[in-house]
Amino acid sequence: MLEIVSSKGALGARLEGLDRAKANEPELAATLNRALAEHLLVVIPGDPMTPAQTRDFAAAFGKPQTQLLRYKRSGEVPEVSVMVSTLMTDGTTDKTALRAEDWHTDDSYFAIPAKATLLHSIEIPSQGGSTWFCNMHSVYEALPEATKKRIDGKRAIHGYDTPRARNRPSPRTPAEIAETPDVEHPLVRTHPDTGRKALYLNPNRLDRIVGMERAESDALLDELADEARKPQHHFGHVWKRGDIVVWDNRATMHRVMIDYPVGETRIMQRVLIEGSRPV
Ligand code: OGA
């Protein structure tokens, strides 16, 4: 019997007793999507799965889509990417893992960003490497009224890279560059399932607010990010091998803690679920 246990924190719920093989049954899939919209993040404990099983499970949340970076796609199941964030002894590691160390929402450099991301742990380090999540409904609601008025109706430019990000992203092939022109999104978006407003921020990809000088835009984006950095909006997930975590990119940000031992393997399968244009 499925039990939805709220984290009682800023966001998140744990789904106990879920038979992953039945997740696509319409009634259960509807329950899972309601839990995602309400809690913004669901944790489903279990055993490591094959890429095909992960893709099939992810379909309960919508249409799995292929991800930008071709080299990460799993050969036989292109909708599943394999994310290796192992820290190498020579000091190099996967660039996108390092970049995921700052707060971000996935895929905002696309005109139609992913609704949700599913991460499934295949190998985890002995300690550290947790993933933290931020509730962007509560961040929006916590803003002073004057700030809410200032950002009302404002739009912002998101790009694959921006000088505002702390780290540089993975290099793109010519085909990947062609797929990632800059895009514009509202700074405040409305969740299509719940009607709640969320601040649509992404310190890794958000370059500037449309119609503002760079300095004014930078100052306002920094002010908004400062609210999102407050722990009252956060929930941390400590991984167990085989966990599935699904988060709602429409109203959350996330970051990984790169604090695990060098040389210990950290491998995740990742699926993005097709979204809709932010409004
Ligand atoms: C991601 C991501 C964080 C992690 O897959 O989009 O940011 O903990 N991952 O690996």
Ligand code: MN
């Ligand atoms: Mn991410």
